[in-house]
Amino acid sequence: MSLLSIQDLEKSFAGAKALGGACLDVRAGEVHALMGENGAGKSTLIKVLAGVVKPDTGSIAIDGAPVAIGSPADALRLGLRFIHQELSVVPHLSVAENIFLGRDYPRRWGVMIDWDGLNRRAAAVLAGLGVTHIPPGRKMARLSVGDQMLVKIATAFQDASVDGDAPARLYVMDEPTAALSAEESQRLFAVIRRLRAAGAGIIYVSHRLDEVMELADRLTVLRDGATVATRDIAGLQKLEVIELMIGRRFAEGYPPRLAPVSGEVALGVEHLSTGYLQDVSFEVHKGEILGLAGLEGAGQSEVIRAIVGADGGHDGAVSLAGRPVRIEEPVSAWAKGLAFLPRERRQEGLVSSASIAGNVSLPHLDDLVRFGLVLDRAAEAEQAVDLGRKVKLKSKGPKQKVRELSGGNQQKVVFARAIAGPPEVLLLDEPTRGVDVGARYDIHALLRELTAEGKAVVLASSDLPELVYMADRIIVFRDGRVATTVSTEGLDQARLAALCFGSPAAPSA
Amino acid sequence: MASALKTYGTLIGFVLVVLFFWIEIPDTFMTAKNWLNISQQVSMLAVVAFTMTIVMVMGDFDLSVGSMASLAGIVAALAFRDGHGVWVGVALALGVGLLGGLLNGVLVAYVGILPFVATLGTLTVYSGLAFLVSGGKTIFGRDIPTAFSGFARSGIPLADMVSLPSLTIVAAVVLLVVWFTLEQTTFGRRLYAIGGNKEAARLAGIRVRRLRFLAFGLSGLGAATAGLMYASRVASANPTQGSGLMLDAIAAVFLGMTMSEEGEPHVAATLIGVLILGVLGNGLTQMSIDSYVREVLIGSIIVLAVASSSLGKTKG
Numbered sequence: 001m002s003l004l005s006i007q008d009l010e011k012s013f014a015g016a017k018a019l020g021g022a023c024l025d026v027r028a029g030e031v032h033a034l035m036g037e038n039g040a041g042k043s044t045l046i047k048v049l050a051g052v053v054k055p056d057t058g059s060i061a062i063d064g065a066p067v068a069i070g071s072p073a074d075a076l077r078l079g080l081r082f083i084h085q086e087l088s089v090v091p092h093l094s095v096a097e098n099i100f101l102g103r104d105y106p107r108r109w110g111v112m113i114d115w116d117g118l119n120r121r122a123a124a125v126l127a128g129l130g131v132t133h134i135p136p137g138r139k140m141a142r143l144s145v146g147d148q149m150l151v152k153i154a155t156a157f158q159d160a161s162v163d164g165d166a167p168a169r170l171y172v173m174d175e176p177t178a179a180l181s182a183e184e185s186q187r188l189f190a191v192i193r194r195l196r197a198a199g200a201g202i203i204y205v206s207h208r209l210d211e212v213m214e215l216a217d218r219l220t221v222l223r224d225g226a227t228v229a230t231r232d233i234a235g236l237q238k239l240e241v242i243e244l245m246i247g248r249r250f251a252e253g254y255p256p257r258l259a260p261v262s263g264e265v266a267l268g269v270e271h272l273s274t275g276y277l278q279d280v281s282f283e284v285h286k287g288e289i290l291g292l293a294g295l296e297g298a299g300q301s302e303v304i305r306a307i308v309g310a311d312g313g314h315d316g317a318v319s320l321a322g323r324p325v326r327i328e329e330p331v332s333a334w335a336k337g338l339a340f341l342p343r344e345r346r347q348e349g350l351v352s353s354a355s356i357a358g359n360v361s362l363p364h365l366d367d368l369v370r371f372g373l374v375l376d377r378a379a380e381a382e383q384a385v386d387l388g389r390k391v392k393l394k395s396k397g398p399k400q401k402v403r404e405l406s407g408g409n410q411q412k413v414v415f416a417r418a419i420a421g422p423p424e425v426l427l428l429d430e431p432t433r434g435v436d437v438g439a440r441y442d443i444h445a446l447l448r449e450l451t452a453e454g455k456a457v458v459l460a461s462s463d464l465p466e467l468v469y470m471a472d473r474i475i476v477f478r479d480g481r482v483a484t485t486v487s488t489e490g491l492d493q494a495r496l497a498a499l500c501f502g503s504p505a506a507p508s509a
Numbered sequence: 510m511a512s513a514l515k516t517y518g519t520l521i522g523f524v525l526v527v528l529f530f531w532i533e534i535p536d537t538f539m540t541a542k543n544w545l546n547i548s549q550q551v552s553m554l555a556v557v558a559f560t561m562t563i564v565m566v567m568g569d570f571d572l573s574v575g576s577m578a579s580l581a582g583i584v585a586a587l588a589f590r591d592g593h594g595v596w597v598g599v600a601l602a603l604g605v606g607l608l609g610g611l612l613n614g615v616l617v618a619y620v621g622i623l624p625f626v627a628t629l630g631t632l633t634v635y636s637g638l639a640f641l642v643s644g645g646k647t648i649f650g651r652d653i654p655t656a657f658s659g660f661a662r663s664g665i666p667l668a669d670m671v672s673l674p675s676l677t678i679v680a681a682v683v684l685l686v687v688w689f690t691l692e693q694t695t696f697g698r699r700l701y702a703i704g705g706n707k708e709a710a711r712l713a714g715i716r717v718r719r720l721r722f723l724a725f726g727l728s729g730l731g732a733a734t735a736g737l738m739y740a741s742r743v744a745s746a747n748p749t750q751g752s753g754l755m756l757d758a759i760a761a762v763f764l765g766m767t768m769s770e771e772g773e774p775h776v777a778a779t780l781i782g783v784l785i786l787g788v789l790g791n792g793l794t795q796m797s798i799d800s801y802v803r804e805v806l807i808g809s810i811i812v813l814a815v816a817s818s819s820l821g822k823t824k825g
């Protein structure tokens with residue numbers, strides 16, 4: 001019998017259908033991947049299961065018995081555990097408090113909270129995930145988003161039989177690896193395999209096909225809110241999955257280079273140092289994609305942020321097309337033709353209460369005025385529609401609030417903002433995070449077009465194939481320094497990974 | 510149902526309040542004369558609330574507006590007493606308002622003090638200054654030129670016995686200017702972006718600090734304008750004249766915010782908030798109801814409005 005059986009879920013938001021005939025069947029002891037394009041309805045289905053969104057129609061059964069999940073507390077009682085796509089943490093509470101939020105804290109003499117005990121228990125929960133570098137007493141706000149994700153994961157995994165909840169039977173994870181590094185992901189997979197071996201069911205959402213093929217036993221594909229297929233992973237080809245998702249034939253891969261790199265320098269960085277970065281120097285040429293690689297937090301993001309002045313001052317010199325420039329705030333970066341796509345779309349990228357058009361136009365408002373100060377809304381909407389089409393944005397129109405978009409579509413809005421203008425140099429930090437395979441290809445093709453027009457791109461990514469296939473050269477960072485620079489000619493993923501880890505025997509190019 | 514209550518609750522409340530007084534005070538309430546009267550009564554509150562909306566769009570507060578209004582009135586009156594003309598007095602008062610507002614802006618945007626704390630501090634400072642320069646006394650009588658006090662009594666005649674008060678016109682002009690600034694210009698768009706997500710706005714090339722600084726300047730200017738209006742209306746100035754304005758202005762903006770789906774302040778919605786407070790005050794006074802009752806009512810209405818607007822927000 002199946003552990004969980006979902007039949008014909010339907011859900012519309014203000015007339016727009018998010019789910020229409022979604023079915024899902026999960027067995028105990030399996031990892032079941034839930035696949036689909038951006039906006040297919042994966043997160044909505046999960047929110048229904050979590051009691052966060054009320055479905056219009058449909059039924060949910062656990063062990064064959066129909067259940068009603070009216071609230072997150074109901075879901076918890078039924079033994080369901082969730083890691084949602086959008087982090088929800090309490091930033092000013094400690095890691096330990098976040099882990100035990102809503103549960104009874106350990107006490108001393110019945111009244112006082114036993115903080116040491118709390119921290120010890122939190123550390124144990126984290127250690128169960130192989131995480132030892134996060135101090136349980138630290139404020140959540142001070143962690144990187146990757147670390148926050150680890151804490152959320154640990155929270156979902158902690159022994160669930162405290163407070164009389166049913167023991168956890170089904171874990172639901174919505175893109176848990178989107179903000180994790182490769183090693184952190186591997187550790188997560190180990191835990192997932194352990195849970196599976198213990199007989200739990202796991203619903204797993206990810207746009208990283210490779211990890212899905214490696215981890216999952218079966219998969220269900222959603223398209224436009226409806227289930228189109230459920231298959232065993234064994235014997236299934238990646239390409240078949242993609243074609244099920246997008247409903248047409250698809251050639252997987254990366255778009256080819258359209259033009260050679262020019263000799264002209266677009267962006268020059270010399271002896272850049274901050275509190276963390278040490279003497280970083282490099283050049284990016286017109287028409288070139290320069291990749292930034294390294295382990296999580298090795299300096300890739302910091303370099304990009306330092307160049308656009310996101311964190312205030314730095315030592316060293318930056319030049320554009322050979323002319324020295326001083327950039328102390330992001331506003332001057334944008335004004336000088338540098339576009340910046342920050343790593344965390346929700347915290348750093350989007351004004352989620354504003355419309356799609358309003359988000360795309362934000363750095364470009366000065367180009368959208370009439371009579372010196374009146375905002376030209378028609379031109380603004382036109383810009384959003386135009387770019388939205390290019391990045392395959394799925395929305396009701398330029399006026400739709402960004403908050404209402406699916407995660408991947410929100411990411412496309414941040415990307416659209418970066419290519420509006422268009423800029424001379426693009427500084428992109430994880431630009432395709434959470435974007436589905438089809439749209440990823442389109443974004444990569446856009447980058448190829450831009451470089452063919454002579455734009456320069458700096459691309460930081462934890463997705464090694466993306467770097468290997470898209471970049472012309474790759475700078476590998478280690479502990480805030482440039483460890484080496486390699487050409488992607490003949491480079492393979494394994495060697496790049498070895499370089500990131502700092503293995504010897506990797507000659508630089 | 511819940512969602513309709515959420516969006517229109519405040520508007521429905523306003524209509525109910527109006528209907529109530531229409532029925533209770535059949536002869537005088539629903540007349541052009543009374544509504545013009547209300548418009549004049551609320552004009553000062555309206556100006557402060559409109560400019561307060563500008564800072565609240567960014568998620569900030571300005572608690573110093575009331576004492577700034579008092580200070581501005583005093584400054585103008587002192588200038589008059591020293592024999593300066595009406596325009597000199599007005600310009601000085603507005604200048605003080607702008608500077609005081611910009612000082613708030615410096616503290617909040619550049620020094621980095623929480624707006625609540627910074628403007629609570631300047632509230633006390635401006636109030637103390639008003640007492641200091643006035644010697645704690647009311648300035649009135651011959652010191653106030655009739656050209657100044659006459660303004661609040663003037664208006665554009667509409668029919669016999671009724672005219673559109675000048676103070677109402679001032680409030681309407683401020684409304685239009687603030688509406689235009691917030692809803693039609695890139696400046697306004699940037700303020701809303703700051704209110705939505707400061708960090709994202711900054712990284713997208715918005716000069717967050719400069720805009721916060723300027724917005725506080727506008728709030729100070731609005732407070733000074735209201736102070737002048739008040740001084741003109743009562744033909745005098747004393748150092749506590751504006752003290753009631755701040756809470757009512759914030760309440761009006763809050764009432765307006767309950768009408769927006771995102772909980773964002775919009776100046777047109779602030780106008781409804783101002784009218785609710787104004788109509789309540791006017792109606793209850795006409796019914797000779799104790800002013801403490803009015804306070805209890807207004808407080809309850811604000812809590813009700815905010816509560817009804819958060820209905821259904823907990824669930825998707």
Ligand SMILES: Nc1ncnc2c1ncn2[C@@H]1O[C@H](COP(=O)(O)OP(=O)(O)OP(=O)(O)O)[C@@H](O)[C@H]1O
Nearest residue numbers: 013018038039040041042043044404405406407408
């Ligand atoms: N609160 C909401 N209001 C309006 N529309 C919504 C809301 N939440 C989701 N939607 C819409 O429902 C559809 C499905 O969204 P959902 O988040 O489930 O997609 P997804 O499959 O998780 O995509 P992604 O891979 O990008 O995360 C989208 O078109 C989205 O715009």
Ligand SMILES: [Mg+2]
Nearest residue numbers: 043085406407
């Ligand atoms: Mg999703």
